[in-house]
Amino acid sequence: MAQEHVQIFDTTLRDGEQVPGCKLDTKSKLIIAERLDVLGVDILEAGFPVSSPGDFNSVVEISKLVKNATVCGLTRAVENDIKVAADALKDAKRPRIHTGIGTSEFHIKYKFNSNKDAIIERAIAAVSYAKSFVKDVEFYAEDAGRTDNEFLARVCEAVIKAGATVLNIPDTTGYCLPEEYGAKIKYLKENVTGIDKAVLSCHCHNDLGLATANSIAGINNGARQIECTINGIGERAGNTSLEEVVMILRQHPYLKLDTKIDSKLLYSTSQMVSDLMGMIVQPNKAIVGTNAFAHSSGIHQDGVIKNRETYEIINPHDVGVTESAIILTARSGRAALAYRAKNIGYELEKLQLDKVYQEFLKLADTQKEITDKDIPTIIKASNIGLI
Ligand code: KIV
Ligand code: ZN
Numbered sequence: 001m002a003q004e005h006v007q008i009f010d011t012t013l014r015d016g017e018q019v020p021g022c023k024l025d026t027k028s029k030l031i032i033a034e035r036l037d038v039l040g041v042d043i044l045e046a047g048f049p050v051s052s053p054g055d056f057n058s059v060v061e062i063s064k065l066v067k068n069a070t071v072c073g074l075t076r077a078v079e080n081d082i083k084v085a086a087d088a089l090k091d092a093k094r095p096r097i098h099t100g101i102g103t104s105e106f107h108i109k110y111k112f113n114s115n116k117d118a119i120i121e122r123a124i125a126a127v128s129y130a131k132s133f134v135k136d137v138e139f140y141a142e143d144a145g146r147t148d149n150e151f152l153a154r155v156c157e158a159v160i161k162a163g164a165t166v167l168n169i170p171d172t173t174g175y176c177l178p179e180e181y182g183a184k185i186k187y188l189k190e191n192v193t194g195i196d197k198a199v200l201s202c203h204c205h206n207d208l209g210l211a212t213a214n215s216i217a218g219i220n221n222g223a224r225q226i227e228c229t230i231n232g233i234g235e236r237a238g239n240t241s242l243e244e245v246v247m248i249l250r251q252h253p254y255l256k257l258d259t260k261i262d263s264k265l266l267y268s269t270s271q272m273v274s275d276l277m278g279m280i281v282q283p284n285k286a287i288v289g290t291n292a293f294a295h296s297s298g299i300h301q302d303g304v305i306k307n308r309e310t311y312e313i314i315n316p317h318d319v320g321v322t323e324s325a326i327i328l329t330a331r332s333g334r335a336a337l338a339y340r341a342k343n344i345g346y347e348l349e350k351l352q353l354d355k356v357y358q359e360f361l362k363l364a365d366t367q368k369e370i371t372d373k374d375i376p377t378i379i380k381a382s383n384i385g386l387i
Contacts, residue, residue, distance in 0.1 A: 298333025
């Protein structure tokens with residue numbers, strides 16, 4: 001089945017790094033950038049070069065290092081930002097400048113004390129100036145999620161005429177509902193003259209836990225780029241999680257949309273970013289959390305032991321996790337205990353298992369989890385003569 005390509009724009013090193021307390025030095029950024037390139041991201045946002053000499057330097061070094069991905073630098077709609085970004089990107093094989101301005105009433109009135117026409121003028125000027133340095137210019141309409149669609153369409157049309165190749169429609173505050181965000185993308189597809197000259201991009205924040213759902217709604221309505229981060233890290237509640245959108249498309253092939261991410265590297269990449277940033281991954285995080293493939297209730301364990309697909313929609317190997325885990329707790333059943341005992345060399349017959357299971361429950365009620373080390377002790381205590 002022919003799949004249409006959705007570009008993955010990774011912003012772990014820019015929006016992701018805006019997490020308080022998770023700043024990365026250039027060395028760590030280079031390690032992550034190299035991994036993201038191997039993972040198969042299409043675009044790698046390396047930083048915001050004007051923001052600090054350290055960030056400038058990181059963008060310079062990442063530009064030299066990255067072999068395949070487009071390397072992108074963020075700017076405001078300010079000449080000096082754009083000039084500095086162009087400078088930082090000069091060694092990139094495929095440089096992209098990402099410039100933009102706030103377009104919602106909140107931003108126009110309170111951030112810029114400006115008006116709609118003046119915002120459009122600044123947007124055009126920024127894109128035109130960025131175009132004087134690089135071919136590939138992405139424009140972001142900050143707070144597009146709360147920008148009225150008619151004005152957003154005017155902005156998009158103007159920046160396409162000025163040469164923007166990608167239109168980023170950020171739900172900066174994570175406010176939109178999926179149907180609302182999807183309808184916004186559809187509206188732009190249907191109402192912006194010249195829209196076929198540009199790629200629409202989803203950049204969704206997770207303030208209401210809807211970043212992934214909104215991004216999928218965006219691509220289902222014609223966007224073809226998703227901006228995301230490893231582990232969904234980012235400002236406040238974070239950004240769209242890369243591993244989630246990639247696996248949603250893989251697990252739903254009838255959508256006929258796919259990325260070129262090597263999904264087998266997802267788990268190790270998640271761990272790498274978590275270690276280097278000192279930011280743990282919540283255990284129940286979809287795809288890469290330690291519990292994502294762990295089963296602890298008896299009913300689920302029995303099903304998974306008979307056939308993994310009874311309770312798993314993703315093969316753990318596909319995301320680089322060695323195997324599903326059968327965790328032994330007081331909620332586990334005989335099937336799980338027999339399975340774990342067999343794994344360490346104890347084959348239990350039915351009557352033996354009944355006895356061992358009684359001992360197991362006694363211990364399981366006193367501790368959170370029963371480990372491989374506890375199993376021989378339980379078998380011995382059950383007096384079945386095996387040990
Ligand atoms: O969330 C946002 O609006 C952004 C832009 C700067 C692209 O991160
Ligand atoms: Zn953002």
